[in-house]
Amino acid sequence: DADRQRIQLDFQQRFTDKQREVVGPLFTRAQLAIASVSAARNLSIVVDKRIIIYGGVDITKDVEGLFLSSQAINPPTATPPPSEIGFVDQTALDALPKVKAANDQMAQFQQTEKAIYDPQLAAAQQSKDAAKVQSVYQQYQKAIDDKQQSLLTPLVQATKNATADVARKKNLILVVDRADVLAGGTDITTDVQNELSK
Numbered sequence: 001d002a003d004r005q006r007i008q009l010d011f012q013q014r015f016t017d018k019q020r021e022v023v024g025p026l027f028t029r030a031q032l033a034i035a036s037v038s039a040a041r042n043l044s045i046v047v048d049k050r051i052i053i054y055g056g057v058d059i060t061k062d063v064e065g066l067f068l069s070s071q072a073i074n075p076p077t078a079t080p081p082p083s084e085i086g087f088v089d090q091t092a093l094d095a096l097p098k099v100k101a102a103n104d105q106m107a108q109f110q111q112t113e114k115a116i117y118d119p120q121l122a123a124a125q126q127s128k129d130a131a132k133v134q135s136v137y138q139q140y141q142k143a144i145d146d147k148q149q150s151l152l153t154p155l156v157q158a159t160k161n162a163t164a165d166v167a168r169k170k171n172l173i174l175v176v177d178r179a180d181v182l183a184g185g186t187d188i189t190t191d192v193q194n195e196l197s198k
Contacts (some may be wrong), residue, residue, distance in 0.1 A: 031183075032073040033066040034059075038183045039076030044083035045184035047176060080184035086167055089178040089189040093159060096196060102151055109147050113140060162195035163188070 037059050038046050049060065066073060093099060117140040124132035166188045167175050175188065 046182040086172040086175040086186040086188045166191040
């Protein structure tokens with residue numbers, strides 16, 4: 001087992017190193033291409049196309065063309081113009097002590113409820129009573145939903161309220177998740193964290 005674990009860790013490290021060696025320069029070139037096209041078009045933010053329902057300027061072809069060209073891509077010299085679109089890093093908000101405590105408490109509750117309902121579910125499945133299986137599953141799901149409602153929903157609402165307050169103060173017309181931002185935008189994560197910590 002120790003050898004297997006050592007070999008697995010060694011393989012994982014070598015795989016990660018190779019991935020960084022092969023993909024790293026491509027990722028950097030893609031980021032530079034996005035930033036360069038964004039600067040040339042004077043765009044204040046670039047977001048993932050998958051979150052757009054309507055509007056915006058699609059720069060995909062321009063970025064692809066620059067990325068695939070043989071020319072070197074230099075970082076843009078100008079910073080993006082101020083953006084009316086903000087973003088929040090949800091992973092940073094999830095790391096706040098009260099949010100982390102609530103998520104940990106929810107995970108513990110789910111584990112406890114699973115230990116209670118699993119034997120009931122197994123017995124119902126063994127008896128081949130479909131109605132009983134459905135009933136046990138619904139009871140379990142209701143317990144989880146009720147706990148989420150009481151524990152997590154107030155935090156979600158507080159986060160939305162804090163984000164809305166910061167957005168209004170900064171005159172932002174829209175706030176998206178950091179994961180969807182490719183370049184530019186106004187980072188309001190710290191401001192939202194401060195509001196939530198009050």
